[in-house]
Amino acid sequence: MPASSLNAPDSLTERRKAETRLDIARTAAALFVENGLRATRAEDIARAAGVAPRTFYRYFATKEEAVAPLFAAGAQQWAEAVRGAPAGLPVREALRHAASRALVPDSDAAPGLAIGDAEALEWVRALLRMAGESAALRAVWSNACHASEETLLSVLTEREGRGAGAPSLELRLVAGVASAAVRVAVETWAAGDDPAGGGGGPAALAEHCIETLEGFRWP
Numbered sequence: 001m002p003a004s005s006l007n008a009p010d011s012l013t014e015r016r017k018a019e020t021r022l023d024i025a026r027t028a029a030a031l032f033v034e035n036g037l038r039a040t041r042a043e044d045i046a047r048a049a050g051v052a053p054r055t056f057y058r059y060f061a062t063k064e065e066a067v068a069p070l071f072a073a074g075a076q077q078w079a080e081a082v083r084g085a086p087a088g089l090p091v092r093e094a095l096r097h098a099a100s101r102a103l104v105p106d107s108d109a110a111p112g113l114a115i116g117d118a119e120a121l122e123w124v125r126a127l128l129r130m131a132g133e134s135a136a137l138r139a140v141w142s143n144a145c146h147a148s149e150e151t152l153l154s155v156l157t158e159r160e161g162r163g164a165g166a167p168s169l170e171l172r173l174v175a176g177v178a179s180a181a182v183r184v185a186v187e188t189w190a191a192g193d194d195p196a197g198g199g200g201g202p203a204a205l206a207e208h209c210i211e212t213l214e215g216f217r218w219p
């Protein structure tokens with residue numbers, strides 16, 4: 001399976017729907033940051049995104065859920081970076097390789113990606129801070145992290161050359177540990193004021209978290 005096909009929409013209609021969802025997500029994030037979560041209504045997001053309220057609710061049940069595609073896009077880029085790590089690299093090194101490439105701001109990144117898009121990274125920082133006071137937004141982040149773990153598990157299974165059967169307990173644990181390391185890194189960065197690049201950014205923190213797991217038995 002080519003890297004671009006992981007969870008990719010398989011028709012023009014589905015691609016357009018995905019683009020609409022991401023447009024709404026970016027609009028929602030911008031409005032939440034500008035006006036605050038509580039002051040922003042779903043109708044405000046729909047209007048700013050250029051869609052009817054009924055279209056908004058066709059895609060999202062709540063205003064908080066509107067930012068889910070932003071989180072998911074970041075998880076997608078992280079998984080693709082793991083997939084794209086040089087063949088033969090041990091899992092631990094493949095994860096560090098991916099962190100150093102997918103968790104840094106890139107002015108040339110495709111707009112809309114939560115990881116790799118410098119503006120969206122700052123939105124993620126603001127959203128995670130808002131999540132501290134919003135159970136609904138925390139649930140959206142938690143769901144995105146769980147989905148990211150499942151996606152990473154799929155990529156690791158493929159890299160390990162496993163068959164189509166259920167992933168091993170060992171590989172599930174690896175995916176869980178690696179996902180937790182990245183989540184902690186992103187949340188730690190979001191809680192501070194360090195820029196996304198450099199030693200205090202999510203990439204450096206994720207690499208440090210993975211390096212800290214020295215005693216873990218990586219496959």
